[in-house]
Amino acid sequence: MDSLLYPVIVPFAFPQGLPRDRQRAWSRLYSRAALGVSARLSGAPCGPCAKDARGAPLPFEGWRWTVSDTQGLAAALVARRPAGIDVERIRPVSSALLRRLATDAEWERAGGREPETAVRLFSAKEAVLKAVGAGLAGLAKCGLEGRGPEGNTLLLSFAGRPYRVVQTFLKDAVVSVALDAHPGADVAWTVCCPWPDPGPGVRL
Numbered sequence: 001m002d003s004l005l006y007p008v009i010v011p012f013a014f015p016q017g018l019p020r021d022r023q024r025a026w027s028r029l030y031s032r033a034a035l036g037v038s039a040r041l042s043g044a045p046c047g048p049c050a051k052d053a054r055g056a057p058l059p060f061e062g063w064r065w066t067v068s069d070t071q072g073l074a075a076a077l078v079a080r081r082p083a084g085i086d087v088e089r090i091r092p093v094s095s096a097l098l099r100r101l102a103t104d105a106e107w108e109r110a111g112g113r114e115p116e117t118a119v120r121l122f123s124a125k126e127a128v129l130k131a132v133g134a135g136l137a138g139l140a141k142c143g144l145e146g147r148g149p150e151g152n153t154l155l156l157s158f159a160g161r162p163y164r165v166v167q168t169f170l171k172d173a174v175v176s177v178a179l180d181a182h183p184g185a186d187v188a189w190t191v192c193c194p195w196p197d198p199g200p201g202v203r204l
């Protein structure tokens, strides 16, 4: 089984005046572009990218795919092993979400509840929930077990099964890739050029 994974991040801008209800569709264009680049780097065929009734991606020809998008950033990964990707902007997190996200013991392991730590944990959990196909409904079964020896790794579990989450940090965002705990698997990040040129005033 391949041990190097190729997550791809694509910064993008919304066209001026694009209505809010069209922004998700626009973002998806970029997560699919990222998917194409990841497929190419991984040596995977390109799709079909079908989903099950829950909205979870269905594997094709033994390959799994996972995508994420947020304001101005899209990310994707095609891999032979179970994997989930998530991208989040670092921002203040409501106290209600902080309570729902983790127990006191987990916050202690995380090292505090500052926005960067909280968003990092939120993103890591979302990535694991995507790797297992559970979505947010599975949040209560997902726990932070500790931090990896490298500063960019968190160790999580889902229903007792271990997951390793490798993260990379952009200016004000974190991208997480959750892998089943395969000791040899590693991650080679690709960040594409902003596309199209977003112009001044757009956060990347």
Ligand SMILES: CC(C)(COP(=O)(O)OP(=O)(O)OC[C@H]1O[C@@H](n2cnc3c(N)ncnc32)[C@H](O)[C@@H]1OP(=O)(O)O)[C@@H](O)C(=O)NCCC(=O)NCCS
Pocket: 028, 031, 054, 055, 056, 057, 066, 067, 068, 069, 070, 085, 086, 087, 126, 129, 130, 131, 132, 133, 134, 135, 136, 137
């Ligand atoms: C999966 C989920 C965590 C995505 O998080 P998000 O921050 O809203 O959105 P992201 O951009 O990071 O990810 C969206 C992608 O997740 C994928 N996805 C959706 N449900 C998924 C699941 N159950 N398992 C794995 N991946 C899933 C889809 O590919 C989707 O992208 P697409 O619509 O462009 O194909 C969340 O939306 C979710 O749980 N959805 C399922 C609905 C659900 O369980 N609702 C109960 C809420 S309590």
